[in-house]
Each structure stands twice: as structure tokens, then as C-alpha cells.
Amino acid sequence: MAMQAHEIEELIIKAFPDAIVKIEDMAGDGDHYSCYVETKEFAGKSRVQQHQMIYQALDGRMGGILHALALQTKIPS
Amino acid sequence: MSTLEPAITERIQSEINSQDVVLFMKGTPVFPQCGFSAAVVGVLSHLGVQFRGVNVLEDNDIREGIKTFSDWPTIPQLYVKGEFMGGCDIIREMYETGELMEMFNTHGVDVSPQ
Numbered sequence: 748m749a750m751q752a753h754e755i756e757e758l759i760i761k762a763f764p765d766a767i768v769k770i771e772d773m774a775g776d777g778d779h780y781s782c783y784v785e786t787k788e789f790a791g792k793s794r795v796q797q798h799q800m801i802y803q804a805l806d807g808r809m810g811g812i813l814h815a816l817a818l819q820t821k822i823p824s
Numbered sequence: 825m826s827t828l829e830p831a832i833t834e835r836i837q838s839e840i841n842s843q844d845v846v847l848f849m850k851g852t853p854v855f856p857q858c859g860f861s862a863a864v865v866g867v868l869s870h871l872g873v874q875f876r877g878v879n880v881l882e883d884n885d886i887r888e889g890i891k892t893f894s895d896w897p898t899i900p901q902l903y904v905k906g907e908f909m910g911g912c913d914i915i916r917e918m919y920e921t922g923e924l925m926e927m928f929n930t931h932g933v934d935v936s937p938q
Contacts, residue, residue, distance in 0.1 A: 794910060794914045794917070794918075795896075795908060795909070795910050795914065798896075798910070798911070798913070798914065799895055799896070802896070802897050807897075809897040809898065810891065810897030810898045811897075815860075817912075817913050818913050819913065819917065
């Protein structure tokens with residue numbers, strides 16, 4: 748069971764409408780993605796909290812049907 | 825988010841307190857069984873940081889429990905002086921920016937880059 752890149756993007760945008768999201772399917776198998784997220788919602792949050800916010804937006808899929816999502820987060824400059 | 829049995833919480837907490845730097849990982853520091861765990865072991869070894877590996881593959885209660893405990897869905901997970909520092913991506917990013925070294929220094933953990 749895997750997830751499509753656009754599904755991941757939609758869930759993140761739904762939670763953070765201003766987010767810039769870039770997703771790359773690293774292995775071409777729909778199961779190993781790298782994901783870059785930039786949103787002003789990250790302001791004042793630690794890296795751990797920023798990643799937790801994304802995991803929450805993915806609503807339990809991370810570590811479940813989504814095996815690997817290399818995450819990079821950024822506060823807009 | 826499921827709640828943790830107190831006995832499991834207690835066991836996880838005692839693992840975290842057992843040493844300054846504790847890595848919950850798949851496999852052991854000598855023989856990691858997952859690329860993400862291996863990457864963090866590599867970074868810690870490169871910095872010459874003494875750490876204890878907790879092999880979650882040997883204990884399903886800890887493997888599932890640590891995810892709830894840390895509110896973090898994946899393994900590996902790094903704890904430094906009782907504080908959750910992040911998973912593979914964060915540790916790698918902090919290593920690349922030099923923040924990891926700085927964090928060990930401010931937490932009073934000995935670092936001796938190899």
C-alpha cells in the first residue's frame with residue numbers, strides 16, 4: 748500500500764493553505780518520498796514541532812501506509 | 825493517539841534516563857537493520873559521541889510505545905539528556921548545519937569528531 752505524491756501534497760495544503768510543498772518520489776515506488784514544506788505556520792516552532800505538524804496533517808499515514816517521507820521544513824524568509 | 829500503559833511508559837523513561845545519549849533504533853549500533861537508523865549511528869559515530877542503542881526490533885512494546893511517547897511516527901528517535909531531538913531527517917540536517925555539534929556542546933555531552 749502506498750500513497751500518491753498529490754495525495755500527500757493535498758493533505759499538507761489542506762492543513763496549511765499557504766504552504767509551498769515540493770515532493771519527489773525518490774525510488775519511483777510510491778513509498779519513498781522526499782518532501783519540502785515551507786509555511787509561515789512554522790514560525791516560532793522547533794524542528795521537532797514542525798515535523799510533528801506535518802505528521803498530524805498526514806493523519807496517521809506516516810509510519811503506516813506511508814513508509815518513508817524524508818522531510819525538510821522551512822519558515823519563509 | 826492511543827494512550828500508553830504506565831508500565832511501558834516507565835520502561836521507556838528508564839531507557840531514556842539510562843545514559844546521556846540514547847538512540848531508539850532498528851538493530852544495534854554495530855549492526856543497524858534499517859538505513860535511517862544506520863544514518864544516525866553514522867553521524868553519532870562520526871562526532872565521536874558515546875551513545876546507547878535501544879533495539880526496538882527486540883521489543884514490540886517499546887517499538888510501538890516510543891511512537892506514542894514521543895508523538896513521533898517513525899524510528900530512529902534520538903534522546904539527549906532526556907530531551908527528544910528528532911528523527912533521521914532532523915539529525916542529518918542539524919549535523920550538516922553544525923547545529924548538532926552545538927547542541928551536544930550546550931547539553932554538556934562530550935564530542936570528539938573522528
